[in-house]
Amino acid sequence: MAVPTDKTALIDAIQINYGKLKKELSTIPVELTVSKELEGHSKGTQMSLHNLVAYLVGWGELVLKWNQKMDAGEAVDFPETGYKWNELGKLAQKFYSDYEEIEWTTLLQRLDQTVDRILALIESKTNAVLYEQSWYEKWTLGRMIQFNTASPYTNARGRIRKWKKERKLS
Template sequence: MVPKDKNELLKAITENYKKLTTELANIPIELTEKKELDGHSKNTLISINNLVAYLIGWGQLVLNWNYKKSKGLEIDFPETGFKWNELGLLAQKFYKDYENDDFKMLNEKLDKTTNEILKLIENKTNRELYEMTLYDKWTFGKMIQLNTSSPFKNAKNRIRKWKKIKQLK
């Protein structure tokens, strides 16, 4: 289901995040740094830690877009120094940004980022989220969804697939 309003967006993020954290909760710590998942760039492998760093990175971008918009500043989409056709490079930047954080710290940062996004949404009107464009033809609500609930669902599915291969419950 693609959220069409503020309440659906809050529900989608909350539900997909809960399912993701359930999958993350029982991963043995010694497996979190092994590069065994398909990466965000073709023919690359990433670790569970990289996957969580990727989610934090996009969440922080959403918060940054909101901050810049609220201050009347120009927003470089998707991020300063990156174009939309360079998302693989941006993913690598996220891995590097959080490479010194362990699995526990990454989960704490993802939790904090997600809660900040939920608060941001709570403080917006449906009009601000779904009746005004933020970038090109995209509303802020759609941009949030594309960078939170959808990647949460994708990450959960990647982890489940990996767990199945590793024979982890």
């Protein structure tokens, strides 16, 4: 799928990529979600499927937080307070920890809710706000949302499909 360049394409990319990911997630037995068998978001680390979903929720909620702060005229610490862009592995570990106590089905519901809130955010913005002005450095708001939603959903789906194939779960 091409990189979205307008509001409609961004919504489509999120809905399509998330729909495919959600289908993969729905077939995973709960008991297999906590074993750390996937390559982690930091070099040389392993993560569980639960961690992977926590990562997606974490980034989605961060996108919402950035927008809430920007809309309120407040300063935003990108990517997150206490983290720099070259520390995304540490931020991933924070997300794993933030959501580790949430059971699998509840975490999946939280991801659904986060995606719904992001889609509502996009709907509330004009195409001009999303794609015709810089929002963070050289990046538009639409591109920043895509970087942290549609693209990671595709990546996560690929990781899950590979994991399933290795375990003959397809």
